[in-house]
Amino acid sequence: MVVDMGARVLIVEDDELIASSLARALGAQGYETSAVTTVADAEGALAEHPPDLVLLDLGLPDGDGASIARRVARDHAEVPVIVLTARSEEADIVLGLEAGAVDYVVKPFRLAELSARIASHLRWRRALTSGVADDDVIRLGDLVVDRPARRVSLHGNDVALRPKEFDLLERLALDAGAVVSREQLIDDVWDENWWGSTKTLDVHVNSIRRKLGEGAGEPSRITTIRGVGYRLEHERREP
Numbered sequence: 001m002v003v004d005m006g007a008r009v010l011i012v013e014d015d016e017l018i019a020s021s022l023a024r025a026l027g028a029q030g031y032e033t034s035a036v037t038t039v040a041d042a043e044g045a046l047a048e049h050p051p052d053l054v055l056l057d058l059g060l061p062d063g064d065g066a067s068i069a070r071r072v073a074r075d076h077a078e079v080p081v082i083v084l085t086a087r088s089e090e091a092d093i094v095l096g097l098e099a100g101a102v103d104y105v106v107k108p109f110r111l112a113e114l115s116a117r118i119a120s121h122l123r124w125r126r127a128l129t130s131g132v133a134d135d136d137v138i139r140l141g142d143l144v145v146d147r148p149a150r151r152v153s154l155h156g157n158d159v160a161l162r163p164k165e166f167d168l169l170e171r172l173a174l175d176a177g178a179v180v181s182r183e184q185l186i187d188d189v190w191d192e193n194w195w196g197s198t199k200t201l202d203v204h205v206n207s208i209r210r211k212l213g214e215g216a217g218e219p220s221r222i223t224t225i226r227g228v229g230y231r232l233e234h235e236r237r238e239p
Helices: 016-028 039-048 066-075 090-099 111-128 163-174 182-190 199-211
Strands: 008-012 032-036 053-057 081-085 103-106 137-140 143-146 151-154 157-159 179-181 222-225 229-232
Touching: 008 016, 008 039, 016 032, 016 111, 032 039, 039 066, 053 066, 053 111, 066 081, 066 090, 081 090, 081 111, 090 103, 090 199, 103 111, 111 163, 137 163, 143 163, 163 182, 163 199, 163 229, 179 182, 182 199, 182 229, 199 222
Parallel strands: 008 032, 008 053, 053 081, 081 103
Antiparallel strands: 137 143, 143 151, 151 157, 179 229, 222 229
16 A cells, blocks of 8 residues: 555544544554544644545534535545544435545444555545646536536536546546446546445435436436446436
């Protein structure tokens, strides 16, 4: 595993033992770590010195950890958030992902697994901010995916996508009209060594649909091929 030496990791965790253990372990791997235990301290840390990645506990004593994920998504869209939660219920996991997190780990977790996910998301962040871009602009009817600018427009209006949502839509657009398997999407958009649940993929697809103005149960530009993957249509399907 290649570590992004010196990358700043902010740990937001109200269990001081877990927070200090994580800080020591990640520090030993070459990361620059800081740990806070409340929403207020997390907001202060984000304002003072934005990190390269956030490890976020959802259950904090002075508020909802999801508010931190939303703030990072709004103010530091290139910074990945990994949710650390003891709550394995699907609703809580979805809440974190919809708030802006790109991944989640359910406690208790193995340090090796968490380290691999941190390294994966930091590689993605480095690629995102490196300025490397293709010249392609993909036009699918009134949907336009501008790859160099990392912008999506629909009917001439910008669609505000989070970085992973853009990456996912871009990947589907590159093979518009063809089915892309779940495994291929995970490999290309997240990482070929991804250890997480593919629920992350489904949540991101549903978020893209909503941002394209598609309500639950309505025809969608992104067709689900059950048991296989997803297909981005050239045009939105009619009822």
